[in-house]
Amino acid sequence: QLQLQESGPGLVKPSETLSLTCTVSGGSISSSSYYWGWIRQPPGKGLEWIGSIYYSGSTYYNPSLKSRVTISVDTSKNQFSLKLSSVTAADTAVYYCARYIVRRGRWFDPWGQGTLVTVSS
């Protein structure tokens, strides 16, 4: 059974870079049928797609965040990572990683449990 687990600092200072890693277990990240995505959810608000990456390194990002986001993949560790630069309080959110199925349709499943990142000095 595929599982995803987010990890990284729970507190980041304003103007610094938020860094998170998603570790995939129970399956290979190097599958042609999937992308791997990051989604966030500010407290009490809705879901926002951040971006997705293929095992080859091909990426696509939310246009509203593109200038600050970098998503990378490490197939040797079965992990992919998120970096969000120049963070402000508006970036405080629960950050989820998820598998994005692309073989026939487009959907996220499964999701990690999420990790809360607070931006504060």
Place this chain on the structure above:
Amino acid sequence: QSALTQPASVSGSPGQSITISCTGTSSDVGSYNLVSWYQQHPGKAPKLMIYEGSKRPSGVSNRFSGSKSGNTASLTISGLQAEDEADYYCCSYAGSHVVFGGGTKLTVL
């Protein structure tokens, strides 16, 4: 890129049916039959309920169904149960990116 439009809240009594709408544009919902729906209970990660507009993953109750007409997708829950009370989000492929709805809080009265 704008979020898909969902009603903020819907409610229904046990045993009744409710429908949640998800309105997009001809660039997302209207162009692709690639809408998915997610259920989220408080403090939990979202769970896939419908994909490709109307398909149910294994293990999801057949009380959940999805459909689409034009730029609007819909999620219908029949035979409401207390455990269905949650937030629901639609999501659509939009070419080079992905867009979510703002979410709908379902209250079971």
